[in-house]
Amino acid sequence: MSSLRERFTADLKDAMKAGDKGKVSTLRLITSALKDKDIEARGLGKGETSADELLALLQKMIKQRQESIAIYDANGRPELAAGERAEVEVISAYLPKQMTDAEVKAAIDAAIAETGASAVKDMGKVIGVLRANYAGQMDFGKVSPMVKAALGG
DSSP states (O other), X not given: OHHHHHHHHHHHHHHHHHTOHHHHHHHHHHHHHHHHHHHHHHHTTOOSOOHHHHHHHHHXXXXXXXXXXXXXXXXXXXXXXXXXXXXXXXXXXXXXXXXXXXHHXXXXXXXXXXXXXXSGGGHXXXXXXXXXXXXXXXXXXXXXXXXXXHTTO
């Protein structure tokens, strides 16, 4: 995980040298959010933010921007939506490659078989296995209904 922190710092320096104001701004947002997360973790007696927590943080940042894009598009503010899309592009570069729908379906089927889940009440077990094995590689907001459907819900 420290390699990802180092990558943020190196990319920030490169973006500053290149004069890429949009990327500089987005990388500063990421590092700021990461520092906030580290401070929160220290307050709880934990160490540095883990790799999984960092991936979750980046996914949360993308989700926030996607919600903003939808609002800006609905209210006729394409210039603001474009700025948010640029931030999503920069943040997405730090996430693992996202799985395709077919790969997600196969992962869900494998997790159901692994846990022996048979009903919607077992959904938490399946999601837990998916989170452990595929953190950062799938959007769990979209996966949850797919798991529910696979379990007959």
